[in-house]
Amino acid sequence: MTGNFNDAxxxxxxxxxxxxxxxxxxxxxxxxRVPSTNELARAYSINPATAAKGINLLVEEGILYKKxxxxxxxxxxxxxxxxxKRKDAFYETYVTSLVREARALxxxxxxxxxxxxxxxx
Amino acid sequence: MEQTLxxxxxxxxxxxxxxxxxxxxxxxxxxxxxxxxxxxxxxxTLLSILTAQNTHDAGTVTYGGQPVWENEKALADLxxxxxxxxxxxxxxxxxxxxxxxxxxxxxxxxxxxxxxDQLVQRFGLDVKKKICKLSKGMMSMVTIVLAxxxxxxxxxxxxxxxxxxxxxxxxxxxxxxxxxxETGRTFVISTHxxxxxxxxxxxxxxxxxxxxxxxxxxxxxxxxxxxxxxxEEDVDAVTAGxxxxxxxxxxxxxxxxxxxxxxxxxxxxxGRDVDISPVSLxxxxxxxxxxxxxxxxx
Numbered sequence: 001m002t003g004n005f006n007d008a009x010x011x012x013x014x015x016x017x018x019x020x021x022x023x024x025x026x027x028x029x030x031x032x033r034v035p036s037t038n039e040l041a042r043a044y045s046i047n048p049a050t051a052a053k054g055i056n057l058l059v060e061e062g063i064l065y066k067k068x069x070x071x072x073x074x075x076x077x078x079x080x081x082x083x084x085k086r087k088d089a090f091y092e093t094y095v096t097s098l099v100r101e102a103r104a105l106x107x108x109x110x111x112x113x114x115x116x117x118x119x120x121x
Numbered sequence: 122m123e124q125t126l127x128x129x130x131x132x133x134x135x136x137x138x139x140x141x142x143x144x145x146x147x148x149x150x151x152x153x154x155x156x157x158x159x160x161x162x163x164x165x166t167l168l169s170i171l172t173a174q175n176t177h178d179a180g181t182v183t184y185g186g187q188p189v190w191e192n193e194k195a196l197a198d199l200x201x202x203x204x205x206x207x208x209x210x211x212x213x214x215x216x217x218x219x220x221x222x223x224x225x226x227x228x229x230x231x232x233x234x235x236x237x238d239q240l241v242q243r244f245g246l247d248v249k250k251k252i253c254k255l256s257k258g259m260m261s262m263v264t265i266v267l268a269x270x271x272x273x274x275x276x277x278x279x280x281x282x283x284x285x286x287x288x289x290x291x292x293x294x295x296x297x298x299x300x301x302x303e304t305g306r307t308f309v310i311s312t313h314x315x316x317x318x319x320x321x322x323x324x325x326x327x328x329x330x331x332x333x334x335x336x337x338x339x340x341x342x343x344x345x346x347x348x349x350x351x352x353e354e355d356v357d358a359v360t361a362g363x364x365x366x367x368x369x370x371x372x373x374x375x376x377x378x379x380x381x382x383x384x385x386x387x388x389x390x391x392g393r394d395v396d397i398s399p400v401s402l403x404x405x406x407x408x409x410x411x412x413x414x415x416x417x418x419x
Contacts, residue, residue, distance in 0.1 A: 005320070007399060007401055008398075008399060009399075010340055010344065011320050011340070012340065038302035041298050041301075041302055042295065042298050042299055042302060044320075045291065045294045045295055045298060045320060045321060046298075046320040046321065047153055047298075047320065047321055047322065047323045047339075048298075048301070048302055049323045050320065050323070050340065053340075104394075
């Protein structure tokens with residue numbers, strides 16, 4: 001995990017997102033132990049309760065699971081789960097706002113399509 | 122064993138001036154609290170009363186249900202590391218750092234000398250120096266060493282980062298979290314440097330003009346504010362019915378801070394073209410305790 005926090009979202013969400021990034025990048029592999037809340041707290045100078053909130057979020061989503069007395073682990077299938085979740089989020093945060101902005105600018109459907117194709121090249 | 126420290130309906134007067142008005146506060150075990158308030162808000166007075174180092178005119182302070190005043194058992198669990206000063210009542214503070222720490226080691230029953238020595242080394246403190254010869258930052262380091270090495274179940278630090286440079290401040294928060302993750306003891310930390318400490322505080326206590334303005338989970342508190350900006354009509358429509366804490370205007374643009382969660386504002390916006398942004402702890406603090414707030418309550 002790397003990077004700094006931004007002010008736009010809660011720290012616990014950023015902690016969860018950083019762990020997800022590490023799973024996507026293969027920094028953390030499935031069935032591998034993830035840093036504990038105390039390790040995260042120390043590494044990022046945040047309250048352990050905040051770190052725990054981020055980890056619990058991923059536990060609820062089935063991305064991490066708890067092994068009693070040992071720690072938190074990456075669940076089997078976590079990688080695909082994160083991809084699916086991020087695709088939904090991609091639609092919500094990028095595509096809908098892209099369409100809204102295109103409408104505000106008076107772009108036609110065809111012009112927008114052409115722009116997307118140009119960006120893909 | 123750690124217990125709850127509780128202040129109920131505290132009133133404190135200095136002469137005719139009342140500096141704490143009916144303050145009630147519960148310090149729960151195992152939480153890092155941040156105490157923030159403007160200069161003269163009563164922070165140090167409150168902290169010294171909580172630890173029976175100052176008298177009060179009404180109300181009670183209890184620890185595990187027992188009054189703290191002249192209660193040796195309770196006081197053994199409480200550490201209040203005051204800001205140091207080069208001047209004391211009768212002239213210069215000519216105590217050497219090692220004498221100050223030695224006195225602390227006799228006062229606090231759980232004193233951890235090895236830890237104190239380790240911290241002194243980490244900060245590069247010269248224990249043979251007189252306190253009046255220390256820089257402001259070095260004085261802060263001494264108060265940090267005292268607080269942490271006291272190993273008191275409830276440890277209170279008054280402005281521990283005052284005068285520390287940014288490297289030393291970051292180091293302090295690391296040391297604090299190292300200790301906290303190991304011991305889980307309770308900390309109450311007053312500070313003026315809010316933003317960088319915001320992530321360390323599980324709960325925040327806001328003291329304003331001698332009154333408690335908020336005691337809340339830091340994240341929940343911050344999330345209860347939003348900043349809405351856009352064309353005046355739109356902003357007014359979106360924020361209607363919510364308490365406006367602060368207003369900024371530039372041309373036709375208007376921005377207001379409201380005590381409402383982002384999701385609430387997003388629902389209220391419903392298609393109107395406004396920007397809704399979060400507010401930092403520092404901003405939330407300014408909105409609650411700044412000049413405008415004073416006028417409104419005046």
